[in-house]
Amino acid sequence: MTEQTVQVTIKNTGGQWAGSYAVGNQSYDLDGRDRNGLYVTAIKRVTEIAKREDNAVRTVIDDHHSGMAEVVLIDPDGGVERVETKPLTAEPVPSRKAAHAAAAEAETTPETGAQAPAAPAPDTPSPSAQAFVATLNQAPAAPAPTPELQPSYETASFGQRPRASQGAVIAREGFNGTLNRMSGGMLRLPASRAEARRARLVETLQAVPAKTPVTWAFMNSKGGGGKTTTLYNIGAIIGSLTSHKILALDGNDNHGTLGDKGRRQSHDATVRDLLNVLDAYTKDNPSGTFVPPALIAPYLHAQPEKFDVLPSQNRAYDTKVLTAPELRRLYELVSPSFSHVLIDTGNNIEGDASTSTVQVAADVADHYVFSMMGKIDNARNAFATMDYLIRAGFGEKVRASVAIVNKTHTTAPEDLDEIIEFLKGRVSTYVIVPWDAELDRGRDIRFDRLAPATRNAYLDAAVAILDPNSHNRP
Template sequence: MAPVSTLWLSAKVTLVDRTGTRVRADSMEVATAKIAGYSHQSAPLLALAEAHASGPGFTPGAWRLVEGHLAPAPEDGVPDYWLEYSDFHLAGADGRRLSPVTVDDLPRIGQSMATRSGQQITIDTHLPGVRTHRYVPATAPATADIEATASSGEAPGTDSVAGTVGLDAPAVAGLHPPASAAEAFATRTQSRRDALSPAHTGWRGALNSVLGLRLAPGAGEQRTRALNATVQKGLPGHRTAVVVNIKGGASKTTATYLLAATLGRVRGGMVLAWDNNENAGNLGDRAIPAAHSHTALDLLEHIEDFTTPEQADKLAGYIRPQGENKFHVLASQNEAGTKEVIDATAFRRMHAALRQFYQLAIVDTGNASTAPTWQAAVDVADVLVVAISNKEDAARRAFTTIDALRAEGYGEKLANGVAIITQPRTASTQRLAEIQNSLTGLVRSVVVVPYDRTLDDGGEIIWEALAPRTRQAYLQATAAVVEGM
């Protein structure tokens, strides 16, 4: 029998109670600890969220939390909590995190690793309702023990992977030939050894370059590669992220610019940073200048000229290319109060036109949640980004913004959002912790950006002048945004 190697699947957990309140936890252990800390008349009942219930890789079920442990229970009551999972990761048997994944990726990853390593691969998990997967090398007999069972405390089942989870042909390569051999090869999953090619950065990279060695990348470089892969993942059509905080000076514009720059440098393709301020915004002031001073208002006057992708060349007179950052800026009106602002209808017309030319848009917003153009931007957003400076007034306004979003019915969209906390020169560590704690359950991901003096003067943002840790923080933030798309 082939030797066995085990990988562990973990995820972040969102608890949704009967009132719709959402509480985020970094693991199932943390989630159960939170539940145990609440007051209940009886052992609380948990069930798999409807979003997962019919998905491959999941088995609907119910569980009782008794003395800190989950036990299978009949599905005949109203759950106290529904379980939602996100940010899945694989880790080795030693607990070392390997890579972010999706549940849909597991069959392809497991079968590829089994075939390449010649070992049986088990992908196990402690997440209730998430299946355990076992794969043997593709050269093994068709009668090999390949199982997919629910992680529910019950004995493993004996159904085949293809029959139980509805896997496609490449997941059981060697048992059923793929429809297209060329496509199967082009879309194959690289083994971990291939993914962890020799180090290119740090002292390991230097030794590899100078001495011709093949030292593996360190943990930092592995993390960067995983974040890059997330930023580069395929997306089903145009996606828009909208950056909000009704407080001026909360780093909205900086976040907009650097999210777009990270997308342009790491992902490539057509990326737009759009200043949708209801008055005069300053994204154009922070960007590389263009040979013209046209703004969104000028584009609006000629928006009828942009009805098909073939007219992309005409955009050159309105957008501002950002050089090596490989994205475009659309500036807001530059004469506050002297021209009619762009209303909701105009914003939607422009958005509908521009999405033909750009795969991704990062929209900066103004300081009035009541402005029609602000509301229209939030409405079209696929991901909301809450920009927060670690200052008392900016933080208070950020949570006022969050309250306004929830009051307008955007609580679910906000729960898929990202908060970017920017550290000022003198930052309160206590307030930072309070901000982070207060964001728990409100947004999906929180990223802290360290203080960077090169961003202090409000002038043109120069990527090459940024501190490496600032770039890394925005890489993490950009990956979190793309993950939500």
Template structure:
């Protein structure tokens, strides 16, 4: 019998600063990365949101953020940020997620312990969240209680284990029905421990490397590994993400390049970043140069050569390899003007050919939602990425873009979209809150990218010059994109 003795309680994290501005951060690790990327005169102190401090499920406290790690802080310190938790879910040992509510947690924990026949511990890495332990009860009515609670609390997202607790306990088989020997071997506890492996980063990784220890990774490194695993998921065939905002200077090109670099470094395989500006784009200006100056226009003239993979070796004469970033750039035509050089039909022809060579394509778009080549790119998109700079004009145009997409019948693609909000040097927290609040319900996921001086001059993007918080933010953003594919 395979049983689960410990499960993790997790939640979506929102930061609330001293002005009351709420900034969605997603995970605790993302919240820590965001705070670390902001300027502070002293060590930032975090506390619980007021509604949590009075809840018996929490232990009030103060936590200081130093060198990317949270540690205890004097209880008298006034927090710089409050942690607000929503969208609770349980993570089991097999990696499954189950939406819960705090009010149903005790019922669920007790029922699971009773069904498993041993103690169940529900723990969390979130600061201030109590550990819950449940011993088996003799009252077997707990099974029906938990099914009723979940049917009410998770009516819109029903986990696969409801109400079949007799077959699964948090995604782990506990029945006496035989399982195959191959399944038993593949899912054994030893394999899961090996999947975590010793820490490779931070002070834990330094000790492991210096002394030969095997200290387990901390929550931050575990989250990073989870994002890597998400980005590395297998996809059934070619997938395309299209980056949009009809405002120039909204960080579309930067987002396209860094999503490509993250995919190349983490996922590998054939990844293409394609500048599909209807006139002349600048993706090539941000990329590493090539031994040629060919653009999409040159490729279009010879696209008949690439209707089959037969001439794959010749493709190197039209795209630009990006070194250790391990992806390719296809530059836009370098002819500026008001006349489209590559139209919708040409785009579709090129896309049909290139998808034979690349498993993933990231398409950078121009600034005209009425341009046929812009609409052709939207048509092939599996995921839309709405690029938004935290500036008044860029934000307004981003929502104009969203309206245009919905009016053109792309509402279903917007529902699966990812919004990337890039912070400028002097960012307005209130406008960031306004942007994220307005985006709620319009897109599937939101990622906030911190300001990075290495990207500020508009020149060539050098991965090694980026801050750790920028890389982590793009790791989260890329995982959001893959999740939509």
């Protein structure tokens, strides 16, 4: 069937909001007292058209107040593919996949005027396990081949866990990889132990089914423990390697920094904006709590690594905090649209689930990730967070959790040993992430610029988090 197009127009003239939508040559007015009300009504009307046509409807929402146009595909069941957010005068792009590819290309385009590599076609499949392994082990700017990487990260599992299959992996890197390529397929020399291990980790990650939803809360009651950085990089590697729909949700009470770590879209929407829209939508739909993904998508910030970020309110004039009941309501309405939800928690753990956003995250999460720096004082705060959650009745989740220890450039071996000793018996698995100069800058994260050992460590952490039963002792 031919994909239908609906044109939605929203304007503000002299303080009065007005909207309309056009199907073919017919135009209809939209009901709504403000921009959010008009947007909610438009989404509802287009969903009705999609159901009637039993086909996706391409919808172009021209917001003359902001000067931007949101292009989405809305399915009969309310599913959505964001195609593009663009100035009203810009040409559209073909698909959401192409938008992700273009965002990734923009991040890697050199500033010298040299032509950047072409973005992959919209229908390009996700990379295979061995192809991505080669990307992981390739330094960001290596002019010549380097010696085989020896992983500088560490990981350990407390308890018995099954090992991944040990089938042969054909070399794509190093000397054997070079010979395999030169032979045109005549040779199939085996990969090194390090390369084979990475390949099996990627295969394990890609074999995890996309359940809906599975939620992780990233915990440490003290700021500066690396929660936000860890969450973003875990989202980046899972998004890059799988087709799972991933939401990184900033659950900080106010002024969270998750939005600062990633790339923002042309809009600056936050959890507060989405909550306002959800309030309007559920008021008009009191019989059910299902929220169409099309209603959520315009408030998300798509990342080049193929996952979405919903940042906390962080504007100077936005002083209204995100309350515990609001976080729970937001999670319950939004999470069914995703395979995995990663919640970046705040620092205020005191109170209960009616007053503390951290306790709400602890309650709704299926699993915990405790992030800490390789410093005794910061690690002690993570340990105190574990103890508090155990006393609050979450002991089983704590004991099944994953700990991420982020080394600093001053982490002493004896301090690391002390931290690891304390983790024994408290969590199921820990992963040590090496110090990385790129992350130490404190700027927005470019995952492809991280050192190979850092990317490898996050791969190991992602497997431990996404499928801990398949995690191995190295």
